[in-house]
Amino acid sequence: MSFTIQQVMIPVDRGYATVDVQITGQTITAIAPHLEPLGTVINGQDQLLLPGFVNAHTHSSEMWQRGSIPPVPLELWIAELYDFTPLDLERVYLSALGTAVETLLTGGTSVVDHLTLIPGQEFETIATAVKAYQEVGIRAFVAPLIQDESLSASLPDGGLGKQSEAYFRSTQATLDIIEAAVKEFHHPETGVQILTSPTGMQMCSDDLFKGCVELSDRYGLCRHTHLLETKAQAMLAQEKYGRSAVAHLQDLGFLNERTSLAHCVWLTDADIEILAATKSTVVHNALSNLRLGSGIAPVLKYLAAGVNVTFGCDGSASNDSQDLLEAVKMGSILHCVTDVDYKHWITPRKSVEMASLGGATGLNLQDQLGSIEVGKQADLMLYNLSDLSLLPKTDPIGLLILGRPNQVVNQAWVQGKQVVADGQITGIDVDNLKKELFAKSEWASDRPSPMREKMEPHYRQVMNLPV
């Protein structure tokens, strides 16, 4: 399949050029002011073509909880999440479809799904998510969420003597599940990858991290984990390791150019140097960090240190949306209040680069994805610039990033295959998806959460809050 997008705006230097872009198979094959049309012709007039963005950190099945958890910090929020996590494959399938659709319709051609696994059906959970992503046609990085310590271990002890039960599955059994999934589903050439992706140092042993490093090296897998999302986690790291979690992960060999780290809110300047030296990527989830009160990640410091930064929506229970353009906007403008010198602020063009090339770099695909260049894969977004939300005409990228675009993705391609046409998802029936999501859920409010209530007294005490 070949196609030519005619007379479309693309960003160049500090302005725009109007060009024809030719795609042959999976690849961008020519870009020039005027080309002999090849294959299907797409009219790009008054539209903006950008590389697809990466929703570089989410948890698809949290969609079943969105809007439902009250404003509480991560440690209590996750307790409530545990109480209500869906435990059937049909819901896993539907929320992966929903996550893919929302991501695609808001600028993302790739998704990193830090996927919650159903106990006893771990392999099937991964299979189900892969199936959903393939149906929608989004490029999928399935990162099974694994741990070998229990939730109660994730709180700092603070000398209070917390009690943690053992985790129900052994470290080796967990690693075996990942290896089986890699053998079955890891096919980068088809747009599906499996990542080694421990939940985070707060619920993982050194052995689990080391096992993930070994699998990653053996199969050439990317690595993904949560890192220092909250102050409580920074406290826990000191208790657990007697030093920064970043230095510890470096010593375990977990940090390299294939590693992306979600959140990174509570890092020191020395930690930042480690991220730069190891070429690790930070995935910034501004909306989740605000909603959970985790803090403001020092993103301008990361950029100044040369650390690669990209954006994620995080799961829908902590955002509560998979609108990637919103995550990019907020992840950009939030930092203007962290540095008085506006020369360091993130410009809309920088945001686009972080969301596209930055995302690709975090997945070690910067040579294949993340920019509109001849020879790169055709993961492309064509934005309609005539919606009221983007009018009057000014600077297209300024409007797209700083505004609140309203259903402006007109066409999208992943590996040269059209996945959005005339604003509609091509791979699945979205009306049917809505009906299924509607039918399988109930209105609710102010529900009790036994796990949250159980953990709250210790949390308040260890965080020095009035009890």
Add this chain to the structure above:
Amino acid sequence: MSFTIQQVMIPVDRGYATVDVQITGQTITAIAPHLEPLGTVINGQDQLLLPGFVNAHTHSSEMWQRGSIPPVPLELWIAELYDFTPLDLERVYLSALGTAVETLLTGGTSVVDHLTLIPGQEFETIATAVKAYQEVGIRAFVAPLIQDESLSASLPDGGLGKQSEAYFRSTQATLDIIEAAVKEFHHPETGVQILTSPTGMQMCSDDLFKGCVELSDRYGLCRHTHLLETKAQAMLAQEKYGRSAVAHLQDLGFLNERTSLAHCVWLTDADIEILAATKSTVVHNALSNLRLGSGIAPVLKYLAAGVNVTFGCDGSASNDSQDLLEAVKMGSILHCVTDVDYKHWITPRKSVEMASLGGATGLNLQDQLGSIEVGKQADLMLYNLSDLSLLPKTDPIGLLILGRPNQVVNQAWVQGKQVVADGQITGIDVDNLKKELFAKSEWASDRPSPMREKMEPHYRQVMNLPV
């Protein structure tokens, strides 16, 4: 005209009730589980009815600049804004229409337009905005943006010896324009009010504030102004008054229960006490405050002190959208990072109250607007809860406030008159508006701004930034 919304969800206590709501003329006349239908019947099933929100601070004509000004602080941003402010009534008309449409389709039934006036056509500018708002049918609070000092006066001097030219129009001539507009257009019973609304202490004399107080008292007008949006303004207040701007405005008699104050980022605890004592309202514009790097307004402190707080989008050149639901979301979750005790965080239900009753209170209309109660005006929003962005079903208000709702306003009424039907604006042809905005604008990027370049050296020096 009477109508009955049947079997609609409304919030009660900490849950929801499904009720019929009856409207007769402009007023809510009955709410009960089942009512004898009166007039037109509206099916409210699986929809949420909320009081209309107030977009409590914007500048409609900034729409012509949205997306175009790079990330710089207010003082330089406004210099660029001055360079490119539209100077014709047709553009004033179109941007007021656009502001009204975007506000209505994102939850707002009222708009406070701090309206930039075309020099020499001040009265005509006000007339044009009023006409646009009446055509769309939104409740309009037109607040003419007046000043009697020049832009260069708005920077702190810092001992550098700044030079400010005189303003082109006398204080009295400005007040005369407002009085003429009040006589012609101030008709609260029809949903149009004129406010006395000096730009802010950074460009207004004491005489202008006092003149506004006098007009406000004589005609029963609300008052509106920018207050301490930036650190530079706080520095200027010390230079200009030798004390806080809040204490100064109090002494001028400007602060009372009819006064709403946009931004309020740089207030001290003593200032906050003055706001509480005078029953002034804070209009929080979180998105603009982030985008311009102004800072994070101490909203949780305001709430703790009993100060009324509501939300605004601010003008589209500093946000760059009139999506009121986005402004409410960000204005709520942003504050979770300002207080470690989550018991002080803003819940979604509190956000709704701030956006509706809080907005009404800031306009001294809390007895007539801002809640769904028998006897109150029917300014109502009916939200469609079956869009993918609000699925699966969980807590409707949680989904609406914490999520990223996508065109979910199904029906809206102002004073009992339907202004949105089946998701479409009833008063004007929005497709035609889009065509006009498109035709009257040009793509642009990286344009020079002479005024910004002129002011930048002094700004960097006085703010102690590397020159």
